[in-house]
Each structure stands twice: as C-alpha cells, then as structure tokens.
Amino acid sequence: MPRSMPDLVHEDALGGLIAGVDEAGRGPLAGPVCAAAVILDRGMIPVGLNDSKMLSATKRNILFDLIHAQAHVAIGWASVEEIDALNIREASLLAMRRAVEGLAICPDTALIDGNACPRELPCHGVTLVKGDAKSLSIAAASIIAKVARDRVMAGLAKAHPGYGWEVNQGYPTAAHLAALQDMGVTPHHRRSFRPVHNILLSQVAQHIDSKK
Known part of the structure; x- marks a missing residue:
C-alpha cells in the first residue's frame, strides 16, 4: 500500500494561522540541534512537499529555497552547551520555541511534531505524533531544519576534518565512532551523550595510569 502524503487536514481542523514546527539533530553525537517554524501560503505550496526523510538531498535543497521564498520561515537553535x-x-523544545518566536508574524497555533510541546510559546501549541508525515506545515519545517543543520555540519567538517560530518552530520556511524577513538573529542561533541562521555572517561583513566 503506497504511503500517504502529508496534507492540510490538521491545519484545517485547527483553523486560523498555523505554523508547522519540527526539529533536526536529536540523535547526533556532535553539533547543535535545529528547529524550524513555517507558516505556509495556501496559494503557494511547493510541489513535492513531503517529510524530509522521504526526500533526496537534492530535492530537500530545492524545496528549502522554495519554502523560504513562498512562506514565513524562522529557524531556532540550541547549542551543544545547552544540550x-x-x-x-x-x-x-527550546530550539522549537526560539523558532516560533522568530517568525515575523505570530501564528494562532504552533503545530508541533512529536508528543511534547515547548513551554512559554507565544501562541497556542498542539502536538502531532509523526506530524512530518501527516501535516504539510510540519513537513516544510522538517525540510528547513534538516537542510539548515546539514549545512552547519558541513561547515564544521571543514574545520574538523576526519569525523565525516559532511556525510554523517554527526550521527554515530562506524566511521564517526572510529574517528572519535583515533582523534578524540572536539568542542562540538555532546559530552552528555554516552559514546562521547565514555571516551572522555577512558582518556581520564589513561592519564591517571600514565602518572602512576
């Protein structure tokens, strides 16, 4: 059975001005987390708009530019230190709130991907599990967040070559984990994440042993 495409059913049910909100970068070992908020123009919805995970990188980049040109868009970040x-x-959730707050116009409702709503939103918030596959507004936000974060990681990869961030975006691939073991932890790694934390502990233990 073919997978259904996202639509505007949830936006229509809510009524008013709706901002779709999604994030990218919860799982990586390195880099910030990015969120986007998008208010679509119902008369100018880009053709082929879909959940970012269902699109090629080329298609995501094309839609990224189209969404920016045809919708109200804002991006919010949370740093490695904040993570x-x-x-x-x-x-x-903090990055999501920052994205909504960054919109040039305040929506009536923020339609949030997932099951948790950020606190202190400037508008009403409604959650939608797997919303990027159901809502066109959230799907648009998923594309903006994904592409924006991928571009940041590609930039960081130039400053820290060898970890493969230009292709793995900081996710714990075998190559990234091997590079962590060989080259160590950078300032952009999330120290609270277990693989990074364990390497840091191992380095401390080795330092102690060397002093004995």
Whole structure:
C-alpha cells in the first residue's frame, strides 16, 4: 500500500494561522540541534512537499529555497552547551520555541511534531505524533531544519576534518565512532551523550595510569 502524503487536514481542523514546527539533530553525537517554524501560503505550496526523510538531498535543497521564498520561515537553535546542560529533549523544545518566536508574524497555533510541546510559546501549541508525515506545515519545517543543520555540519567538517560530518552530520556511524577513538573529542561533541562521555572517561583513566 503506497504511503500517504502529508496534507492540510490538521491545519484545517485547527483553523486560523498555523505554523508547522519540527526539529533536526536529536540523535547526533556532535553539533547543535535545529528547529524550524513555517507558516505556509495556501496559494503557494511547493510541489513535492513531503517529510524530509522521504526526500533526496537534492530535492530537500530545492524545496528549502522554495519554502523560504513562498512562506514565513524562522529557524531556532540550541547549542551543544545547552544540550549538555539541559538534555537533548529540553534543548530540542527550546530550539522549537526560539523558532516560533522568530517568525515575523505570530501564528494562532504552533503545530508541533512529536508528543511534547515547548513551554512559554507565544501562541497556542498542539502536538502531532509523526506530524512530518501527516501535516504539510510540519513537513516544510522538517525540510528547513534538516537542510539548515546539514549545512552547519558541513561547515564544521571543514574545520574538523576526519569525523565525516559532511556525510554523517554527526550521527554515530562506524566511521564517526572510529574517528572519535583515533582523534578524540572536539568542542562540538555532546559530552552528555554516552559514546562521547565514555571516551572522555577512558582518556581520564589513561592519564591517571600514565602518572602512576
């Protein structure tokens, strides 16, 4: 059975001005988490708009530009330091709130991907599990967040070659984990994430042993 495409059913049910909100980068070992908020123009919805995970990188980049040109868009970030201080869930919600707050116009409702709503939103918030596959507004936000974060990681990869961030975006691939073991932890790694934390502990233990 073919997979259904996202639509505007949830936006229509809510009524008013709707901002779709999604994040990218919860799972990586390195880099910030990114969130996007998008208010679509019902008369100018880009053709082929879909959940970012269902699109090629080329298609995502094309839609990224089209969404920016045809919709109200804002991006919010939470840093590696905030991720380590708050935990990734709370940092992701913080990035989502920042994205909604960054919109040039305040929506009536923020339609949030997932099951948790950020605190202190400037508008009403409604959650939608797997919303990027159901809502066109959230699908648009998923594309913006994904492409924006991928571009940041590609930039960081130039400053820190060898970890493969230009292709793995900081996710714990075998190549990334091997590079962590060989080259160590960078300032862009999330120290609260277990693989990074364990390497740091191992380095401390080795340093102690060397002093004996």
